[in-house]
Each structure stands twice: as C-alpha cells, then as structure tokens.
Amino acid sequence: MDDLIYTESNTTMFESFKKSMMAEFEMSDLGMMHYFLRIEVLQSSTGIFIFQKKYVGEILDKFQMKDCNLVNTPSEFGLKLNKDEGGNKVNRDFDDRKSTSEYVLMLETGAISWSSKKQPIVTLSTTEAEFVAATAYACQAIWLKKILEKLLFKEDGPTLIYCDNSSAIKLSKNHQVYMYFHGSGKAAKLKREAEAARGAMRAAI
Known part of the structure; x- marks a missing residue:
C-alpha cells in the first residue's frame, strides 16, 4: 500500500x-x-x-x-574523536579526509529542512569545503522557494545564506579575490565549486 x-x-x-x-x-x-x-x-x-x-x-x-x-550543548566543547584501532569497525570512512556538509533552512522561527552528511569529494581546503556545502544549501533553498510559491507563499526579499568561513564569504562576494584563486592555478576544483555556488546563490536570491 x-x-x-x-x-x-x-x-x-x-x-x-x-x-x-x-x-x-x-x-x-x-x-x-x-x-x-x-x-x-x-x-x-x-x-x-x-x-x-x-x-x-x-x-x-x-x-x-x-x-x-x-543542556545547551549536547556534546563536550572542543571534543575531538579519534579512531579506536582495536575497536569494532562501525564507520570505516571516518579517516577518509572528506568534510561534512551541514545546513539548516529556517522559515520564520522554525527549521523546515536540514542535512548533515559527508561530501562526495575530498576538498583541498576549508574554503572549498564551505563552497560545496553552500552549493548544496543554495540548491535546496531554490527548490523550497519554488514549492512555497506553488503554495502561494512567495518569499519577499532575498534568501539569506549564513556562512562562518571568512574566505568563502570573501570569495563569493569579491570578484577580484575570485579571480586571484582562478588565476593561481592551485585550485581548479575550487573554481568550479565557486562558480556553482555563486550561480546557485544568485538564483536563490
């Protein structure tokens, strides 16, 4: 059924x-x-x-x-988890160097969508990892905005995206900084993620 x-x-x-x-x-x-x-x-x-x-x-x-x-903080502040070599294998991908994308979408005062999962690629920097997460968030925001419009709940104004990585914020806003990363040749994948994130963020807005 x-x-x-x-x-x-x-x-x-x-x-x-x-x-x-x-x-x-x-x-x-x-x-x-x-x-x-x-x-x-x-x-x-x-x-x-x-x-x-x-x-x-x-x-x-x-x-x-x-x-x-x-408690306000459910886990110990600053706690770093390490693999127990003698323990049972419960997550063999723990040390695969992949970052975790996490985001929460808020509507008014309530969370309506959230995600916490490993990224499909190994990023070269925290800036790149933040762009991967921001891209996933922006795509989800675009989809939800379209759903809300269908339900006659059109959002007025831009969709705000908060990010706690200063380099990713500067890269998304400042074209000169973006061109520096693009011209350096050190992060071609970062360039692709930046382009995707910038485009998705503009569409979300």
Whole structure:
C-alpha cells in the first residue's frame, strides 16, 4: 500500500485530479494530512504546522534518554574523536579526509529542512569545503522557494545564506579575490565549486 500526498492552490484542478486518480486506481481519500513519514501535521485557519514530537519521544525512549537533563550543548566543547584501532569497525570512512556538509533552512522561527552528511569529494581546503556545502544549501533553498510559491507563499526579499568561513564569504562576494584563486592555478576544483555556488546563490536570491 502506497500513500499519496497532493496539494494545489486551484480548487477546481485539485478536485479534478483527485477524481481522475480515484477512477484510475483503487484508493481512498483520507482528507487532510495529519501524519506522514514520522512528521505530524496540524492544519487550521491560522496556518499549517509540522512537528515531530512523537518521533523525538520514540528516539529518546530507544536510547533511554527520556529523563535526561537538558543542556545547551549536547556534546563536550572542543571534543575531538579519534579512531579506536582495536575497536569494532562501525564507520570505516571516518579517516577518509572528506568534510561534512551541514545546513539548516529556517522559515520564520522554525527549521523546515536540514542535512548533515559527508561530501562526495575530498576538498583541498576549508574554503572549498564551505563552497560545496553552500552549493548544496543554495540548491535546496531554490527548490523550497519554488514549492512555497506553488503554495502561494512567495518569499519577499532575498534568501539569506549564513556562512562562518571568512574566505568563502570573501570569495563569493569579491570578484577580484575570485579571480586571484582562478588565476593561481592551485585550485581548479575550487573554481568550479565557486562558480556553482555563486550561480546557485544568485538564483536563490
């Protein structure tokens, strides 16, 4: 059994699509969405709200942390993890020199999309790694902006992208610095990532 979610700002088109799908396939209309892929949905006249209270509770129960003490920083500050040579192999890619791209997209005061995963390439510098992450973030932002526009929630103004790497920020804004990296011949891959990130950021804005 498969679940299908569809939405449309045009009521006539919405009903026409629903009738055509029900005529073609054996399916039931369950009404407005309340729960899907561990995401709880609350719909009212004031807006649509999504949250994962039930899923978070299940995770805390699974790891016996439901009654743990709350802290602002969940891990020890400055802690550096090292491979245990005598331990079991739980992540053989730990020392593959690949950076991790992490980003969070915020809408108003809530996070609506986030990611934390290893990059597919070995970057030559933190600047290049930041550009890889920024490119992934910008592409996701563009996709989400298009989805929101379809739902008649068009964003006014630019999409702000925050980055904590000063070199990557300067490279994305300053054409002279960009040309210096391009002309040095030391980071051809950085040039490609810079071009992709600059283009994606302009599209997101």
